[in-house]
Amino acid sequence: MSDTESALLNELVVAFKCLPSVGARTAQRMAFHLLEHDRENGLRLAAAMQNAIENIGHCSLCRTLTEHSICRICSDKSRATETLCVVENPSDVLAVEQATAYRGFYFVLMGKLSPLDGIGPDELGLDLLEKRLEDEPIKELILATNPTVEGEVTAHYISELAAKYNVNTTRIAHGVPVGGELDYVDSSTLSHAFDGRRNY
Amino acid sequence: MSDTESALLNELVVAFKCLPSVGARTAQRMAFHLLEHDRENGLRLAAAMQNAIENIGHCSLCRTLTEHSICRICSDKSRATETLCVVENPSDVLAVEQATAYRGFYFVLMGKLSPLDGIGPDELGLDLLEKRLEDEPIKELILATNPTVEGEVTAHYISELAAKYNVNTTRIAHGVPVGGELDYVDSSTLSHAFDGRRNY
Numbered sequence: 001m002s003d004t005e006s007a008l009l010n011e012l013v014v015a016f017k018c019l020p021s022v023g024a025r026t027a028q029r030m031a032f033h034l035l036e037h038d039r040e041n042g043l044r045l046a047a048a049m050q051n052a053i054e055n056i057g058h059c060s061l062c063r064t065l066t067e068h069s070i071c072r073i074c075s076d077k078s079r080a081t082e083t084l085c086v087v088e089n090p091s092d093v094l095a096v097e098q099a100t101a102y103r104g105f106y107f108v109l110m111g112k113l114s115p116l117d118g119i120g121p122d123e124l125g126l127d128l129l130e131k132r133l134e135d136e137p138i139k140e141l142i143l144a145t146n147p148t149v150e151g152e153v154t155a156h157y158i159s160e161l162a163a164k165y166n167v168n169t170t171r172i173a174h175g176v177p178v179g180g181e182l183d184y185v186d187s188s189t190l191s192h193a194f195d196g197r198r199n200y
Numbered sequence: 201m202s203d204t205e206s207a208l209l210n211e212l213v214v215a216f217k218c219l220p221s222v223g224a225r226t227a228q229r230m231a232f233h234l235l236e237h238d239r240e241n242g243l244r245l246a247a248a249m250q251n252a253i254e255n256i257g258h259c260s261l262c263r264t265l266t267e268h269s270i271c272r273i274c275s276d277k278s279r280a281t282e283t284l285c286v287v288e289n290p291s292d293v294l295a296v297e298q299a300t301a302y303r304g305f306y307f308v309l310m311g312k313l314s315p316l317d318g319i320g321p322d323e324l325g326l327d328l329l330e331k332r333l334e335d336e337p338i339k340e341l342i343l344a345t346n347p348t349v350e351g352e353v354t355a356h357y358i359s360e361l362a363a364k365y366n367v368n369t370t371r372i373a374h375g376v377p378v379g380g381e382l383d384y385v386d387s388s389t390l391s392h393a394f395d396g397r398r399n400y
């Protein structure tokens with residue numbers, strides 16, 4: 001992959017490689033595509049990216065990505081206050097909303113316990129979760145972390161936290177393929193796993 | 201693919217779909233990845249995109265993408281002025297430079313003749329090419345358009361143009377797979393095709 005005649009184009013190609021699964025060849029095709037065929041949408045994408053990055057923060061209740069201080073789900077008074085579903089990522093909220101009839105609230109860890117990467121309880125906002133367990137009338141904490149080793153460790157840690165506040169914890173059922181990622185699972189599998197949750 | 205809690209995030213997901221081979225699922229992963237893990241590089245990408253789109257135009261001699269009025273290759277006094285190589289896209293210049301020993305000049309059509317899409321001689325800058333055939337001491341015009349139906353038609357059209365100015369035309373050899381795209385070919389095939397070019 002050699003450089004092009006244009007320094008700005010070379011910078012753009014390098015910058016594209018920050019996107020997931022975009023290598024040198026794909027980055028070059030993206031840069032050429034925008035410059036040759038789609039400058040208007042390219043400018044729109046650049047603006048949307050800057051706008052999102054500068055304005056999207058985290059919901060002060062559930063930690064999911066939002067440009068508001070409290071996200072739409074957490075603001076929804078019609079939802080059941082007795083259930084709180086813990087997931088790793090914002091995309092998992094989408095997956096659960098889409099696949100299941102669950103209409104309680106969420107808590108988004110924005111990761112999973114991973115001591116080697118320096119990700120402990122503080123990084124996952126577990127102090128905030130603990131405060132909610134203490135303050136809110138939560139009857140069931142649904143542990144919907146991914147069924148990976150780290151996801152299970154995280155679920156276990158949180159279940160012990162919940163026990164301190166006498167909150168019952170459930171774990172979504174097997175049915176989600178072990179080693180898989182929650183938001184890659186088809187809707188019916190995820191729905192089945194959700195319905196079949198058992199005490200943790 | 202349902203919408204997220206954030207309008208700005210949804211806009212970003214839609215905007216990502218302007219990139220080649222990026223569907224809804226990939227667009228969502230890209231948006232989440234940037235916001236969750238790589239905001240700094242995301243801002244850099246947005247700036248590089250805007251900067252490139254606003255500042256990169258076309259070389260006034262060869263039409264390739266450049267932020268200068270004349271590109272680096274066209275400004276290179278050490279190159280052979282007797283040969284001009286016609287390619288469809290800027291990425292083809294890269295491919296030829298990388299794979300072959302050719303060190304003449306280029307003319308980049310930025311497309312190929314495609315009457316149904318409204319792309320005729322004017323859109324490909326053939327008036328500019330004609331002026332160069334008239335003014336410059338070009339002895340050989342190498343037709344390195346893609347070996348597709350439209351690429352062949354384009355090569356044929358340009359060879360007739362060159363004939364008016366008594367400029368000899370050559371066509372890169374078979375060896376490039378028919379129906380393929382020039383910049384997908386491996387270096388040795390392209391080099392072979394280049395060396396084996398014959399009168400057109």
Ligand SMILES: [Zn+2]
Pocket residue numbers: 059060061062063064070071072073074075
């Ligand atoms: Zn929220």
Ligand SMILES: [Zn+2]
Pocket residue numbers: 259260261262263264270271272273274275
């Ligand atoms: Zn040039």
